[in-house]
Amino acid sequence: MNQTSNSCSNFSTRLETVSVLVHRAIDAIQQKTIKKRNLIWLELTGCSGNIISLLDGANPDFKSIACQLVNFIYDNSLMASEGEAALEKLFSMADGDYILAVEGAVSTKDNGMYNIIGRWKGQPVTAYEAVKKFGEQAGHVITVGTCASDGGISAARPNPAECVGIQNLLNRRVIKLPGCPCHPDWFMGTLAYLMLFNEPELDARQRPLMFYSTLIHDICPRRPYFNQGIFASKPGEKTCMFKLGCRGPVTRVDCPIRKWNDRVNWPIGDDSPCIGCAMFGFPDKMEPFISYDTT
Amino acid sequence: MNDREIFINMIDDNLNEMSDTIDCLYTTSNFRVKNKLLNRLRKSMSNISMLTQGLRNDTSMNNPQPSSDRLFTLDELSRYNGRNGNPAYVAINDIVYDVTGNAAWGGATHFGLTAGTDVTSPFASCHAGQPILSKLKVVGKIT
16 A cells, blocks of 8 residues: 555656656757756755755756756855855856755844855855845745745744745745755756746745645545545554644645655655645644544 | 635536537537547536535535534533544634544644634634535534
């Protein structure tokens, strides 16, 4: 019951979407029908889990996008430069054409002084300043992960640094890819789509419908157990975890199809309830993550 | 747009589609196409059947007159928190609904709300205009 059916054409088509988009964009770049775009990736108030997740991408992998799809201009975790030399690369794009990816929320308390991303010409640069400067001028802004999209864990109660999602600070529309972390496919597919066709179709919460259209509950391999009223009483059992407080019925994203770590598994496949990490309000509104003694 | 108008619009959409399908049936002689169109007609009929049922429920439940005469104080309601054998009830606009088996109420909680409470205000801010209440069982009202 934990294996997603490979015979379902809906599932297999969805799994191929990102690979098709990325390779089509790379082909178009090689044929010079579209231009390679510059990519800036800002890591702000978060855990850097999204850039790590991106490195875990498979078919297409990180190397494909870093070498063939975009000019990866700036990411503080991955670039060889450090200190002002790194910031020099970032600020060299100030008036250029680039796509901005942001992970992590933005600390706004005391003018953002609780998150300094580096020093430029001797002065500290706050995450707040960086988002305002590079966000308003970017060709597109993609918020990668739940913190950048809606505040997420960084903005969880009591939120001492007064963190907010990126959209709260920008007078423009951003594309949101919530998830803790964001699946590499969601980012790579969105990036390739932007380069090929401009903005993908988004839902009311600014998430691409190609990834965020379906409730986990509706494509969950354990759905038959729910329908039959067979429920797990503790994690580790192989049945439906609705009574444990599973958030699959309120979370729209395609984890059951795409899975994680080179498509090996996902939380429910490992007998742990969905905690709704790709949904607005995570984590505060998704707690408690586990409930016992539910009727 | 209220639930009733949504149901009526959807019924109208299905009737329009049936009309188009019948027009196509007059013009085709290919039996495969004919079968496909007949299947489409049957699907539309099934949709309409479901929607009329929803309309009936909407009339009786979305502007509900509680089928049960049972009265709850807020203190009594708090016992129905979905734990230790108690069902999960919530109150919306003084009507008490059963959410025990409702998928969106996993672990008897929903977006930070817990069963056994009055959720009128968050319901209004998040679900206005959505046909949700008609699908819930009414168990009483708040005194």
